[in-house]
Amino acid sequence: MTGALFSFMAMAISGRELSADFTTYQILFFRSLVGVLLIAALISTSRPGWLQVHTQRRGAHLLRNIAHFGGQYGWFYGLAFIPLAEVIAIEFTTPVWTALLACLLLGERLTAPRLAALVLGVAGLLLILRPGSGTLQPAALAVMAGAIGYALSYIQTKSLSATETPLCILFYMTLIQLPFGMVPSLLHWQTPPLHALPWIVLVSITAMSAHYCMARAFRLADATVVVPMDFMRLPLIALVGYLFYDELIDWPVALGALMMLAGNLINIRAEQRKSGLRQEVFKAPRSPE
Structure with missing residues (x-):
């Protein structure tokens, strides 16, 4: 999780720095271009190599990456116009939208803990956005739309993970999203200056x-450990914004994020208890009859 936290912060800073020279589409194009080369190198050195990118689910990959590209666009667009902490705080609504969309699209039950997480998440989001106060910015709405895009991509990832390897999913992510960013970038093309190259590689x-470390963290520890650590991104990025960009800490944003954290923890603890009960029932000794 320490690796994930530093990766997310570095990605946010590099996105902010690149926004001074490039459009959001160009940032996503360069990110995918370098990313596809990195993933190709990893696939070449892993087993079973390129066999794992053979797929019968091209349509599912396409749908996932349309949603994921929209999520990334909203996130990087927001980095250029609103404080870093606000971007991260709004992004934390992704579990809320995921739960709601899973209920609508996958038929998953909206239990009381999930409903509590949904209510607290929406309340926290309203506190952050403060509609009607005159402070609502289009960039904040773009980040919120991006969070919904991320939620749709997570649902599709859940389906793909049953048949595809993680490297396969990442490979098609970078490959499919490459033209999504390239085509609009060509309309306003700008050759990267030398000072931007390190930021392009870093992002x-x-x-x-970030995704690799997060996945490893969930594999090694319970969600009740991982999720609170993930919320450390907010105070850490707020500190970065204060030190490097003179961004003041917005207390409504912090309070709204805490409400989201509370809702997520309520839902996670409930899911853990449910999982524990299932395991106890499975392990319970059967009667001689």
Whole structure:
């Protein structure tokens, strides 16, 4: 999780720095271009190599990456216009939208803990956005739309993970999203200046390392450990924004994020208890009859 936290912060900083020279589409194009080369190298050195990218689910990959590209566009667009902490805080609504969309699209039950997480998440989001106060910005709405895009991509990832390897999913992510960013970038093309090259490499590497570290963290520890650590991104990125960009800490944003954290923890603890009960029932000794 420490690796994931530093990766997310580095990705946010590099995205902010690149926004001074490039459009959001160009940032996503360069990110995918470097990313596909990195993933190709990893596939070449892993087993079973390129066999794992053979897929019968091209349509599912396409749908996932349309949603994921929309999520990334909203996130990087927001980095250019609103404080870093606000971007991260709004992004934390992704579990809320995931639960709601899973209920609508996958038929999953909206239990009381999930409903509590949904209510707290929406309340926290309203506190952050403060509609009607005159402070609502289009960039904040773009980040919120991006969070919904991420939620759709997570649902599709859940389906793909049953048949595809993680490297296969990452490979098609970078490959499919490459033309999504390239085509609009060509309309306003700008050759990267030398000072931007390190930021381009950094945003591409940290995008991969963040997801890898997060996946490893969930494999090694319970969600009740991982999720609170993930919320450390907010105070850490707020500190970065204060030190490097003179961004003041917005207390409504912090309070709204805490409400989201509370809702997520309520839902996670409930799911853990449910999982524990299932395991106890499975392990319970059967009667001689």
